[in-house]
Structure formats: C-alpha cells, structure tokens
Amino acid sequence: MFQDIPDSVDIEFDPLPANGGDSVLCFDGRSVLVRIDENRAVLPKLCELVSGIKTVFAFKADGIRFFLCLEKACAQGFEFQPLNRIRHVEPDTAQYAVVTGFHYYCFHMENKFCSVCGAKLEHDGAKRCMVCTGCGNEVYPKIAPAVILGIIDRETDSILLTRYADREYKKYALVAGFVEMGESAEAAAKREAMEETGLEITDIEYFASQPWGFAQNLLVGYFAQVKGSREIKMDTQELSEAVWVKREDVPAQPGGISLTGEMMWAFKSSQR
Ligand SMILES: [Zn+2]
Structure with a gap:
C-alpha cells in the first residue's frame, strides 16, 4: 500500500x-x-x-x-x-x-495566525508545531480519520461498490466517510453504510489503515457483512452509483497503492 x-x-x-x-x-x-x-x-x-x-x-x-x-x-x-x-x-x-x-x-x-488570539504563528524549530507569538498556543498538523468499508453479501458472494457523484476520482470505490466527533471508527462505518446505501451492517472487522495526505486523512479500512435487506437506497448527493458486484467481476489487481484497491483485491482474491 x-x-x-x-x-x-x-x-x-x-x-x-x-x-x-x-x-x-x-x-x-x-x-x-x-x-x-x-x-x-x-x-x-x-x-x-x-x-x-x-x-x-x-x-x-x-x-x-x-x-x-x-x-x-x-x-x-x-x-x-x-x-x-x-x-x-x-x-x-x-x-x-x-x-x-x-x-x-x-x-x-492554514496556520499563519493564532485562532485563539489572532497573533502570528511561528514554527517551533524543535518539533512539527506552530507556536503563537502572542499567547503561546501550540498548533499541530490536523489529521482527519475516515473509514473505508467493504460491505460483503455472503449469500450472493458480492461486495458493494460505489462511484462518487462529483469528484475527480471516477473509478469504483467503496463506501467511505469521515469519523464524526464522539464517534468510534466502527460507529462511523455503520452510519456511513446506512447514509450512503441504506444498508445495515454487522460483523465489522478491521482490515488496515493508510495515511492519505492529499486530503489530510488517516483512512481506516473495515470489512463488514450486510444484515437484513440487500436493497440499496443510494444517497444521490454523495454517489452516482452503488451496486453489488460478484467476487469474480470486481475490477481489482494486486499491488495497488490505495487502501480501496487493496481491499477490493483482498475480496476478489478470496482473502475475505
Ligand atoms: Zn495566540
């Protein structure tokens, strides 16, 4: 990865x-x-x-x-x-x-001035941190955790693949979203599955994590099983497509650099 x-x-x-x-x-x-x-x-x-x-x-x-x-x-x-x-x-x-x-x-x-007192921020010099010249407030790089979720339907041996509605990235992706405050990564996975596809999930299992500096993220990958109805109710604001894809039809190859690609390959190659 x-x-x-x-x-x-x-x-x-x-x-x-x-x-x-x-x-x-x-x-x-x-x-x-x-x-x-x-x-x-x-x-x-x-x-x-x-x-x-x-x-x-x-x-x-x-x-x-x-x-x-x-x-x-x-x-x-x-x-x-x-x-x-x-x-x-x-x-x-x-x-x-x-x-x-x-x-x-x-x-x-994003950190030129202190958000507490408005004075100038300067680099600490000894650590990766900006320090306020007025009040001493210390500011560290922000990392936003986000979850990526491979939802599996064991009955049809399929995984849920999506496409974003309005992003540069046009290939198939997995259900994904930011972890909100007060929420565990697993709770975020459940919420995102419901919000983006209307699906309930169970047996959430950690796969791997990946830093992704282009969006200041730490991506955390999980697999989960669909629970109850398989019917997709797609969030059309977020997604342009959400489909169940059979294991053999998943468009994935080994050795990709993205967590999404790695997870799609893990399913296709029967590691999950
Ligand atoms: Zn300050």
Missing part, C-alpha cells in the same frame, strides 16, 4: 537546516514542482532552487531528507504539475513524499 512504497519512513522532526543535497517539496495550490522522467516524479534538490528560499523539515524517507518550501520557488528543468498527475506516476518514494508533503503544506497554509 501507499505507506509501504518507501522502505523506511522516519517522521521524527529533524531540527538541522536543509543542505544542498536535500529534496525540496514546493507546492502552489494543488500543484507541485517536479520533473516527470519516464513516468516517475523527480523532486528538485535544494541546490537546484534559487538560493535563499525558506524551508522547513518535513520528514525522512529511504534516507532522503525532504523539506517543505515556504515560499514560491522555481528550478531549471522543473515545472508545476497538478497533484492529480502525481497520482498516476510510478509509485516510488518521490510520490509518497509529494502526497505526504502536501499534508504538511496544507498545515502551513
């Missing part, structure tokens, strides 16, 4: 400043500065950017230190590409870095 692309990820904050050989993540809205080489994303090194650009440590993956660029930058031979393009490059450490780096970029874009 996505988080398994790099052999190693070290998320611990490294306070040492960037040097010329470190990789830099420069975002501009939903675009990132890269070069696409044989369908692989290549990120610029600090020495390839105009000098004096402000950066902050993001994380380390496969021994490479990645820094987030805090101002707009350019580099010879690199151009801003939409994040959606990065979704479709060969999975490698650079792809992981862009998706996870975008999460950190959103954190910096």
Whole structure:
C-alpha cells in the first residue's frame, strides 16, 4: 500500500537546516514542482532552487531528507504539475513524499495566525508545531480519520461498490466517510453504510489503515457483512452509483497503492 512504497519512513522532526543535497517539496495550490522522467516524479534538490528560499523539515524517507518550501520557488528543468498527475506516476518514494508533503503544506497554509488570539504563528524549530507569538498556543498538523468499508453479501458472494457523484476520482470505490466527533471508527462505518446505501451492517472487522495526505486523512479500512435487506437506497448527493458486484467481476489487481484497491483485491482474491 501507499505507506509501504518507501522502505523506511522516519517522521521524527529533524531540527538541522536543509543542505544542498536535500529534496525540496514546493507546492502552489494543488500543484507541485517536479520533473516527470519516464513516468516517475523527480523532486528538485535544494541546490537546484534559487538560493535563499525558506524551508522547513518535513520528514525522512529511504534516507532522503525532504523539506517543505515556504515560499514560491522555481528550478531549471522543473515545472508545476497538478497533484492529480502525481497520482498516476510510478509509485516510488518521490510520490509518497509529494502526497505526504502536501499534508504538511496544507498545515502551513492554514496556520499563519493564532485562532485563539489572532497573533502570528511561528514554527517551533524543535518539533512539527506552530507556536503563537502572542499567547503561546501550540498548533499541530490536523489529521482527519475516515473509514473505508467493504460491505460483503455472503449469500450472493458480492461486495458493494460505489462511484462518487462529483469528484475527480471516477473509478469504483467503496463506501467511505469521515469519523464524526464522539464517534468510534466502527460507529462511523455503520452510519456511513446506512447514509450512503441504506444498508445495515454487522460483523465489522478491521482490515488496515493508510495515511492519505492529499486530503489530510488517516483512512481506516473495515470489512463488514450486510444484515437484513440487500436493497440499496443510494444517497444521490454523495454517489452516482452503488451496486453489488460478484467476487469474480470486481475490477481489482494486486499491488495497488490505495487502501480501496487493496481491499477490493483482498475480496476478489478470496482473502475475505
Ligand atoms: Zn495566540
């Protein structure tokens, strides 16, 4: 899965400043500065950017230190590409870095001033945290938990697949949604199943989790069995399609990077 692309990820904050050989993540809205080489994303090194650009440590993956660029930058031979393009490059450490780096970029874009007193926020320097220059309030990156749910009907040996109504992502997906406050992930799974498809579920079983920086999520995957009526009452605001698909007809392959793809493959290949 996505988080398994790099052999190693070290998320611990490294306070040492960037040097010329470190990789830099420069975002501009939903675009990132890269070069696409044989369908692989290549990120610029600090020495390839105009000098004096402000950066902050993001994380380390496969021994490479990645820094987030805090101002707009350019580099010879690199151009801003939409994040959606990065979704479709060969999975490698650079792809992981862009998706996870975008999460950190959103954190910096959304936290310039203190939401308690309105004073300026500054990076702590010793940890991944913004500190208020007025009241000392500390702000950490926000991670939104969301559930992905494979609803199985044992009687017909089928799984429920969906398509989103109005998202860039047009392929088959699974029932999914955010965990609300005061709710467990399992309760969110039950609620989302009912809201999106009108189905009651039982035997909810944890499968795996996956960070997904493009939406600042932690995705938590579950399988569950449908209980009672199999009749789908689709939420047309959220979905354009919701169908029972037989095990052999599930459009999935092994080795995908997404939790949804992994779960669809797990069902197709009879692991569930
Ligand atoms: Zn403050």
